[in-house]
Amino acid sequence: MTVHFVVHGQPRPAGSKKAYVVGGRAIVVDANPASKPWKQEVTSAALAELFGEMLVEPSLPLFPDGAVFLRMRFTLKRPKTHRRADGTLKTDAPHFHTNRPDALKLARAVEDALSGVVYRDDAQTIPVAWKVYGDVEGVEVWASSVPPIPEVCV
Numbered sequence: 823m824t825v826h827f828v829v830h831g832q833p834r835p836a837g838s839k840k841a842y843v844v845g846g847r848a849i850v851v852d853a854n855p856a857s858k859p860w861k862q863e864v865t866s867a868a869l870a871e872l873f874g875e876m877l878v879e880p881s882l883p884l885f886p887d888g889a890v891f892l893r894m895r896f897t898l899k900r901p902k903t904h905r906r907a908d909g910t911l912k913t914d915a916p917h918f919h920t921n922r923p924d925a926l927k928l929a930r931a932v933e934d935a936l937s938g939v940v941y942r943d944d945a946q947t948i949p950v951a952w953k954v955y956g957d958v959e960g961v962e963v964w965a966s967s968v969p970p971i972p973e974v975c976v
Contacts, residue, residue, distance in 0.1 A: 824966040825884060825940060827871040832959050833896050834860035835927030836934055857931045864935035864961070872939070885941045889968035892936075892947040896928050897956035904955070919953035926951065932961060940965045 834857040841850050872884065896919070904915035929951035933944035941947065948968065 823884075824964055825868070825871060826962075826964050827867045828960060828962045829864050829867040830958060830960040831860065831863050833898065833923075833928050833961050834931055835923040836861075836931035837927050861931055861935035864932050864963075865939060868936055868939050868963070882939055883937075883942050884939070885946065885965070885967050887942070888946065889948055890941045890946050891964070891966045891968055892929075892933065892940075892949045893964040894929050894932050894949065894951040895962045896925065896951065896953045897958060897960055897962075898953055899959050900955040900957070915955070917954055919955050925953050928953070928961070932963060936963075936965070 835854060836857050837854040839850050840853050841848055843849075872882075898919045900911075900915070904912055906912055929949050932951075933947055933949065937944050
């Protein structure tokens with residue numbers, strides 16, 4: 823089974839975590855507060871895909887155990903310098919986005935957002951993430967269970 827969905831909007835990195843002690847309890851928060859609305863968008867899109875396609879309400883998380891392939895293609899806005907004055911794309915304009923934010927931090931936000939919905943914990947994921955330029959910002963996500971690998975292949 824593969825889950826596939828698209829989230830439109832400006833991808834935000836999750837970044838590092840900060841820990842505080844409040845009343846004797848450790849609280850861990852994301853260092854980038856702007857990532858919270860983005861994570862909510864990703865979670866909402868995943869839930870809409872799961873509940874919209876199925877006739878019966880799925881039990882969550884969809885993949886409670888085992889490894890999960892998680893592919894994420896981030897599309898980020900192309901700078902105006904990549905276009906000619908007439909609006910057409912320059913022939914030397916790159917396809918892949920190689921500036922900040924880095925793909926792993928963008929992927930971390932998506933992984934966090936899908937924990938408890940698509941998989942039990944983001945430790946289950948085998949992530950692949952890449953960034954491209956495009957006109958509409960967002961992320962396209964594919965999640966699928968990993969089939970058992972025959973012993974002869976290990």
